[in-house]
Amino acid sequence: MSHYAPHAVLFDLDGTLLDTIGDLAEGANRMLAELDRPLRSQEEIHSFVGKGIPNLVARCMTENARATAAEIDHAVAVFRRHYAEVNGQSTRIYPGVLETLEALRGQGRKLAVVTNKAEAFTLPLLQRMKIDDYFDVVVSGDTLTVKKPDPAVLHHACTLLDISPCEGLMIGDSANDALAARGAGMPVLLVSYGYSEGVPVDTIECDGLLSTAIEVLDHIIPR
Ligand SMILES: O=C(O)COP(=O)(O)O
Numbered sequence: 018m019s020h021y022a023p024h025a026v027l028f029d030l031d032g033t034l035l036d037t038i039g040d041l042a043e044g045a046n047r048m049l050a051e052l053d054r055p056l057r058s059q060e061e062i063h064s065f066v067g068k069g070i071p072n073l074v075a076r077c078m079t080e081n082a083r084a085t086a087a088e089i090d091h092a093v094a095v096f097r098r099h100y101a102e103v104n105g106q107s108t109r110i111y112p113g114v115l116e117t118l119e120a121l122r123g124q125g126r127k128l129a130v131v132t133n134k135a136e137a138f139t140l141p142l143l144q145r146m147k148i149d150d151y152f153d154v155v156v157s158g159d160t161l162t163v164k165k166p167d168p169a170v171l172h173h174a175c176t177l178l179d180i181s182p183c184e185g186l187m188i189g190d191s192a193n194d195a196l197a198a199r200g201a202g203m204p205v206l207l208v209s210y211g212y213s214e215g216v217p218v219d220t221i222e223c224d225g226l227l228s229t230a231i232e233v234l235d236h237i238i239p240r
Pocket residue numbers: 029030031032066067068069070073131132133134135158165
C-alpha cells in the first residue's frame with residue numbers, strides 16, 4: 018500500500034463525502050414530470066451523475082429520447098429550481114467521513130472540496146450537513162469555466178491551499194477525479210461505494226481503492 022504525507026487532502030463531494038443520489042433523483046424526476054418526459058429510475062440517474070448538472074440533465078433528456086439544445090437549456094433551469102428545494106433533504110454523510118475529517122484536521126492538514134456540483138448547491142449543502150467548517154477551500158463545478166476531469170480545478174484548489182499538487186492527496190469516486198488528479202500530478206485514491214458513471218471503479222486507474230472513507234487514514238503517515 019502506498020503511503021502519503023499530504024499537506025492537504027482534497028475530497029470529491031457527491032458519492033465520496035455525501036450520498037446525494039436520492040435528492041439528485043428527486044430533482045431530476047420533478048423536472049421530467051414538469052416537462053412531461055418519462056421518469057428515470059434511481060439506477061439510471063446514478064449512472065448519469067459525475068460531470069455536473071448540465072450533463073445530468075442532458076442525459077435525463079436524451080438517453081433513449083430526443084431533445085433540442087433549447088429544450089435542454091430550459092430543462093437545466095427547471096432542474097435547478099426543483100433541486101434547490103430538495104437539496105440535502107435525503108442526503109446522508111457516508112460512514113466514517115466525519116471521523117476521517119476530524120482525524121485529518123487533528124493532524125493539522127488542510128482540507129478541500131473539489132466538486133462538479135454547481136456552487137449554488139454546494140455551499141448550502143455543506144452547511145446543511147454541518148460539514149462546511151472542516152474545509153479551507155471549496156471549488157465547485159462552475160467556479161472555473163472547466164470541471165473535473167480538467168486538472169485546472171485541482172491547480173486552482175492548490176493555489177488557494179498554497180500547496181503544490183504533489184503535496185495534495187485527492188479522494189474521489191469516479192474517473193473524473195482520477196483523471197483530474199493524474200493530469201495535475203496529484204496522487205488519488207478512489208472510494209468503491211460512490212458514483213462512477215456505470216464504470217466499475219476497480220477498472221479506473223488510481224493509486225488505491227477505499228471501501229470506507231476511514232481507510233484514507235491507512236494511506237497517510239501520521240504526524
Ligand atoms: O455534480 C456532479 O455531477 C458530481 O459531483 P462530484 O464532482 O461532487 O462527484
